Amino acid sequence: xxxxxxxxxxxxxxxxxxxxxxxxxxxxxxxxxxxxxxxxxxxxxxxxxxxxxxxxxxxxxxxxxxxxxxxxxxxxxxxxxxxxxxxxxxxxxxxxxxxxxxxxxxxxxxxxxxxxxxxxxxxxxxxxxxxxxxxxxxxxxxxxxxxxxxxxxxxxxxxxxxxxxxxxxxxxxxxxxxxxxxxxxxxxxxxxxxxxxxxxxxxxxxxxxxxxxxxxxxxxxxxxxxxxxxxxxxxxxxxxxxxxxxxxxxxxxxxxxxxxxxxxxxxxxxxxxxxxxxxxxxxxxxxxxx
Amino acid sequence: xxxxxxxxxxxxxxxxxxxxxxxxxxxxxxxxxxxxxxxxxxxxxxxxxxxxxxxxxxxxxxxxxxxxxxxxxxxxxxxxxxxxxxxxxxxxxxxxxxxxxxxxxxxxxxxxxxxxxxxxxxxxxxxxxxxxxxxxxxxxxxxxxxxxxxxxxxxxxxxxxxxxxxxxxxxxxxxxxxxxxxxxxxxxxxxxxxxxxxxxxxxxxxxxxxxxxxxxxxxxxxxxxxxxxxxxxxxxxxxxxxxxxxxx
Numbered sequence: 061x062x063x064x065x066x067x068x069x070x071x072x073x074x075x076x077x078x079x080x081x082x083x084x085x086x087x088x089x090x091x092x093x094x095x096x097x098x099x100x101x102x103x104x105x106x107x108x109x110x111x112x113x114x115x116x117x118x119x120x121x122x123x124x125x126x127x128x129x130x131x132x133x134x135x136x137x138x139x140x141x142x143x144x145x146x147x148x149x150x151x152x153x154x155x156x157x158x159x160x161x162x163x164x165x166x167x168x169x170x171x172x173x174x175x176x177x178x179x180x181x182x183x184x185x186x187x188x189x190x191x192x193x194x195x196x197x198x199x200x201x202x203x204x205x206x207x208x209x210x211x212x213x214x215x216x217x218x219x220x221x222x223x224x225x226x227x228x229x230x231x232x233x234x235x236x237x238x239x240x241x242x243x244x245x246x247x248x249x250x251x252x253x254x255x256x257x258x259x260x261x262x263x264x265x266x267x268x269x270x271x272x273x274x275x276x277x278x279x280x281x282x283x284x285x286x287x288x289x290x291x292x293x294x295x296x297x298x299x300x301x302x303x304x305x306x307x308x309x310x311x312x313x314x315x316x317x318x319x320x321x322x323x324x325x326x327x328x329x330x331x332x333x334x335x336x337x338x339x340x341x342x343x344x345x346x347x348x349x350x
Numbered sequence: 351x352x353x354x355x356x357x358x359x360x361x362x363x364x365x366x367x368x369x370x371x372x373x374x375x376x377x378x379x380x381x382x383x384x385x386x387x388x389x390x391x392x393x394x395x396x397x398x399x400x401x402x403x404x405x406x407x408x409x410x411x412x413x414x415x416x417x418x419x420x421x422x423x424x425x426x427x428x429x430x431x432x433x434x435x436x437x438x439x440x441x442x443x444x445x446x447x448x449x450x451x452x453x454x455x456x457x458x459x460x461x462x463x464x465x466x467x468x469x470x471x472x473x474x475x476x477x478x479x480x481x482x483x484x485x486x487x488x489x490x491x492x493x494x495x496x497x498x499x500x501x502x503x504x505x506x507x508x509x510x511x512x513x514x515x516x517x518x519x520x521x522x523x524x525x526x527x528x529x530x531x532x533x534x535x536x537x538x539x540x541x542x543x544x545x546x547x548x549x550x551x552x553x554x555x556x557x558x559x560x561x562x563x564x565x566x567x568x569x570x571x572x573x574x575x576x577x578x579x580x581x582x583x584x585x586x587x588x589x590x591x592x593x594x595x596x597x598x
Contacts (some may be wrong), residue, residue: 147411217459220466227452227463234450238514239438239467255501 064154064165065313066306071198073305074205079278080297081208088292089225090246092142094134094151098279103163104130105270106172108317110184119180127258134254138247144196145248160275168272178269179262201263201266208259209298216294225249229292254299284324288331290338292327299339303327351376351550352397352518357420359392359401366392368574369420374552379544381561381582382554384571388468390554391447393571394522397422397552398444399434419579441517443562445510447526449503453496457487457506460495464510466527472512479547482511483539496578501532508536511541521553525560533560540564558595562586 066212072253083097094100104126113124131189137159186195227235230246236242257278268274289296308321331339352374359367367389374380384390395401396418404414422430429437434444461480465473481488484505490498495506504524508519511519521540525533535561544551555561561566568585570578578588585591 119493144410145409223459223463224466226455226459227466230452230454231450233400234446234452235463236400236434237398237438237444237446237450237463238510239435241433241435242403 061191061313063190065309067190067192067194069306069309071202072195072309073302074202074292076281076285076305077298077301078205078208078256078264080282080289080301081212081294082253082260083279083282084292084297085212085256086099086249086253087286088294089229089249091149092138092246092250093149094253095153095157096137096163096234096252097156097253097282098277099160099163100130100134100163100258100277101261101278102167102270102272102275103133105179105261105265106167106177109177109270117279117342121158123262128253128290130258131251131255134272135247135251137254138250142246142250143243145258155191159218160279164275173266173271179265181266197263197266204259206265208256209294212294214238221248281324287328287338287340290341293340295337296338298342352552353421353423354397355421357393357396358418359389359396360412360415360417366574367396370571370574370576372569372576372579374550376550377544377548378552378566379540379551379564379576381558381565381568382552382571383556383561383568383585383591384554385556385594387400387573388556388571390556390571391522392574393553394444394446394520394552397520398442399429399432399437400444402431403434407433414506419582421507425577432569438514441515442520443511443516443518444520445507445522445524447522449507451495451498451503454494454514456494458490459497459508460506461513464513468515470515470582472515476513476515477509480512483543484509501536504528504536505531505539508539508543512547512549516549518550518552521551523554523556525531525555525557530560533557537561537564541547543560558585562591 083094086092086094107126107129108122111117111125112119117125137156141155141159142152145155153297181195181197182198182200186193188200216226224235224240225247227238227240228242232242285297285300288303289298289300304324304327307327308320311323313317336342354370354372357367358365370389370393372380382390382393392401395404401418401427405418408414408416408549418430421428424440424442428592429440446496452463455463458477461477462473465476470581487505487509490502495503498506508521508524524536524540528536540551540553541564543549553561562582562585563583567581568579569576570591576586578590580588
């Protein structure tokens with residue numbers, strides 16, 4: 061049972077990392093806390109579902125198209141709404157949360173709830189790993205999670221756009237003096253964050269079903285992971301994902317499933333009490349040092 | 351190369367730069383001398399276009415109104431309303447005051463970030479030149495810029511501006527907070543990049559002593575107003591400059 065718990069804790073950690081990494085990317089680069097993140101996650105799932113079941117497109121095509129459309133929606137949201145309230149954190153939160161509420165409650169109003177609203181799994185086969193049955197979908201989550209983290213690291217370290225993202229994140233005005241357009245970088249950051257939400261939805265939703273409530277859940281989980289890890293830090297998201305992922309599964313197995321929610325909230329409280337900028341809130345520390 | 355005509359900059363009702371005019375010819379080193387709050391940084395921001403970006407962002411926030419009157423003409427083209435990015439593409443590059451480096455990135459990465467608009471091969475070439483100009487940076491390549499000393503950060507900041515391949519390099523208080531030794535090293539580097547690469551330099555400074563010997567011409571600013579201008583030698587002999595900046 062112990063080994064099996066570890067396997068499922070690992071999978072759970074990657075689910076949390078996938079859920080949080082897009083929110084973290086957007087916040088890390090442009091400082092926009094995208095509270096419509098959960099809604100974009102659910103919206104992309106409904107888009108995939110529509111294309112699969114009503115337009116009868118193949119799975120890969122609907123997945124790619126819905127990821128693309130979600131990225132475009134993110135960019136449009138920035139250009140037409142967020143740009144006007146840029147730099148006022150509270151207005152940004154209210155605007156994005158309002159958009160998120162509108163999207164999620166629209167889906168609820170349309171009544172798109174039930175077990176038939178789900179996305180297909182990649183394969184129905186499952187493996188025996190360490191005494192536990194693990195299906196292909198969960199293995200895919202771990203692999204795609206690893207690939208995304210690696211890809212993101214390569215992107216931000218070796219491409220001009222990725223380096224520009226990190227420059228904007230550190231000092232916007234200095235980045236401007238090198239010809240990096242801060243509005244364009246922020247548009248891309250919201251768009252990429254939305255795209256990562258859509259990728260997460262495409263591979264995580266098949267484990268359950270699409271429901272508006274899931275949108276709020278994803279947002280809360282993403283926030284929890286980002287706060288524990290230190291907002292804007294990718295390393296922090298990974299470490300926090302593992303801490304909460306393991307803590308949740310172990311409480312589930314050894315204490316009781318009704319305690320799982322308490323564990324992640326307690327983790328937030330504990331981290332905020334000891335280290336208010338999060339585990340890896342490094343930027344602030346360096347500033348204090350100098 | 352650059353003509354500034356009757357430039358005026360207001361922050362709300364406060365006049366930061368008052369009816370300022372200057373000419374910069376190709377290949378010159380021009381000094382803008384003035385004490386704190388004289389308007390040096392405002393002038394640099396106006397020349398690099400940062401003020402245009404600040405104006406847009408303040409307007410979005412409903413904050414301070416920034417107004418710019420007058421004109422800035424670069425190689426016969428009026429660039430007064432051009433964005434900072436468009437000016438960088440034309441070859442006007444600013445190195446901001448207080449060692450503007452990206453603290454979380456390594457020295458080599460900082461230089462790569464600065465080369466955002468340039469091709470990879472070009473960036474590599476200029477990086478090699480930067481390391482010959484500032485040999486002290488070579489052993490620090492992989493170190494995070496935030497952990498560098500002030501002087502090393504300033505060298506890196508100038509190196510970053512060079513990676514952009516400027517034709518007109520604007521340096522805002524490059525000697526701020528540096529030891530006399532480091533000031534000397536930097537002044538020598540500025541002279542050699544001007545001579546070797548033919549880059550025109552406009553630098554603002556409050557330490558007149560190390561700067562006056564190297565500049566072709568200088569403008570003295572006081573409370574946003576031009577009070578004196580002339581060649582470096584003329585300014586050095588001026589009794590008012592001697593009293594105000596050399597303490598003689």
